[in-house]
Amino acid sequence: xxxxxxxxxxxxxxxxxxxxxxxxxxxxxxxxxxxxxxxxxxxxxxxxxxxxxxxxxxxxxxxxxxxxxxxxxxxxxxxxxxxxxxxxxxxxxxxxxxxxxxxxxxxxxxxxxxxxxxxxxxxxxxxxxxxxxxxxxxxxxxxxxxxxxxxxxx
Amino acid sequence: xxxxxxxxxxxxxxxxxxxxxxxxxxxxxxxxxxxxxxxxxxxxxxxxxxxxxxxxxxxxxxxxxxxxxxxxxxxxxxxxxxxxxxxxxxxxxxxxxxxxxxxxxxxxxxxxxxxxxxxxxxxxxxxxxxxxxxxxxxxxxxxxxxxxxxxxxx
DNA sequence: TGTCATCCCATTGACACCCATGAAATCCCA
DNA sequence: TGGGATTTCATGGGTGTCAATGGGATGACA
Numbered sequence: 001x002x003x004x005x006x007x008x009x010x011x012x013x014x015x016x017x018x019x020x021x022x023x024x025x026x027x028x029x030x031x032x033x034x035x036x037x038x039x040x041x042x043x044x045x046x047x048x049x050x051x052x053x054x055x056x057x058x059x060x061x062x063x064x065x066x067x068x069x070x071x072x073x074x075x076x077x078x079x080x081x082x083x084x085x086x087x088x089x090x091x092x093x094x095x096x097x098x099x100x101x102x103x104x105x106x107x108x109x110x111x112x113x114x115x116x117x118x119x120x121x122x123x124x125x126x127x128x129x130x131x132x133x134x135x136x137x138x139x140x141x142x143x144x145x146x147x148x149x150x151x152x153x154x
Numbered sequence: 155x156x157x158x159x160x161x162x163x164x165x166x167x168x169x170x171x172x173x174x175x176x177x178x179x180x181x182x183x184x185x186x187x188x189x190x191x192x193x194x195x196x197x198x199x200x201x202x203x204x205x206x207x208x209x210x211x212x213x214x215x216x217x218x219x220x221x222x223x224x225x226x227x228x229x230x231x232x233x234x235x236x237x238x239x240x241x242x243x244x245x246x247x248x249x250x251x252x253x254x255x256x257x258x259x260x261x262x263x264x265x266x267x268x269x270x271x272x273x274x275x276x277x278x279x280x281x282x283x284x285x286x287x288x289x290x291x292x293x294x295x296x297x298x299x300x301x302x303x304x305x306x307x308x
Numbered sequence: 309t310g311t312c313a314t315c316c317c318a319t320t321g322a323c324a325c326c327c328a329t330g331a332a333a334t335c336c337c338a
Numbered sequence: 339t340g341g342g343a344t345t346t347c348a349t350g351g352g353t354g355t356c357a358a359t360g361g362g363a364t365g366a367c368a
Binding site for chain 1: 323324325326327
């Protein structure tokens with residue numbers, strides 16, 4: 001299992017297609033569904049994206065517990081209902097639906113940002129703004145790792 | 155087994171037919187019954203829908219427990235008795251019975267909402283309202299997953 | 309015979325698939 | 339180590355196919 005990182009800015013062509021960055025595609029290569037699941041989540045101007053499997057696990061983490069519970073209902077309406085299943089074309093591109101273009105403000109370019117187990121899609125200038133905010137708020141960020149088990153490259 | 159995602163709004167023609175969204179039909183393609191099971195459940199303005207197989211599992215999960223229990227009896231009266239078996243026509247459409255049109259208020263358009271293991275059918279504006287409620291009620295929904303099993307793409 | 313549901317076919321618009329191009333990164337070998 | 343060859347990637351565009359929709363024809367049933 002891999003981790004999404006890095007920022008990539010790609011062009012949206014006149015058909016509305018964008019290339020998903022190759023490194024991200026490589027992580028998704030083993031997925032049953034060749035494409036991404038994109039949905040709105042918390043950050044109002046960003047689109048969250050992940051694999052189908054991530055979504056299925058998310059579903060199971062709730063519905064094993066209680067299928068018709070309120071918790072599941074909130075999850076469903078906030079995430080599943082707002083999700084878009086975007087298949088790759090032969091070249092690894094997806095087309096962003098109008099709804100996602102609207103909430104992000106994406107027109108000519110889209111920025112892909114790795115965020116670990118998922119990644120996000122932004123309008124580039126909105127992302128730049130968000131990044132500088134983050135820098136100001138945490139200038140002295142320290143990284144703390146748990147010591148990992150012996151064996152395996154780091 | 156797959157998960158129903160996304161929201162799709164389709165037109166109801168003058169014969170009362172609506173196309174079930176193609177992605178949903180694809181999930182249902184392996185079902186023994188080519189169509190959907192529709193029933194009212196909890197949400198007063200929504201129709202819950204699923205495959206025949208899901209219905210059978212729902213029954214078993216209760217009747218394994220206790221066939222003549224009050225729980226099973228309630229399930230029978232509330233769900234099975236009010237369920238409609240809606241077959242697809244050649245183009246993947248179903249006809250919504252008058253009873254379901256009435257409780258949902260559906261007239262010209264019907265919105266299909268993926269909710270994970272099932273999906274719902276709403277009158278579009280009623281759905282929009284329900285969604286904004288959900289958004290307000292769960293602003294801090296986390297994407298945290300439970301620790302997952304090894305293997306599988308993320 | 310009238311009403312209703314099912315089957316079949318037509319239309320249109322979106323998009324999935326195919327191929328082409330150029331740029332950049334990588335590889336390979338002298 | 340330098341430079342040509344090869345591969346990968348992002349991008350652009352044409353076209354066939356499929357989904358959503360509409361409507362006519364056929365059959366069941368009262």
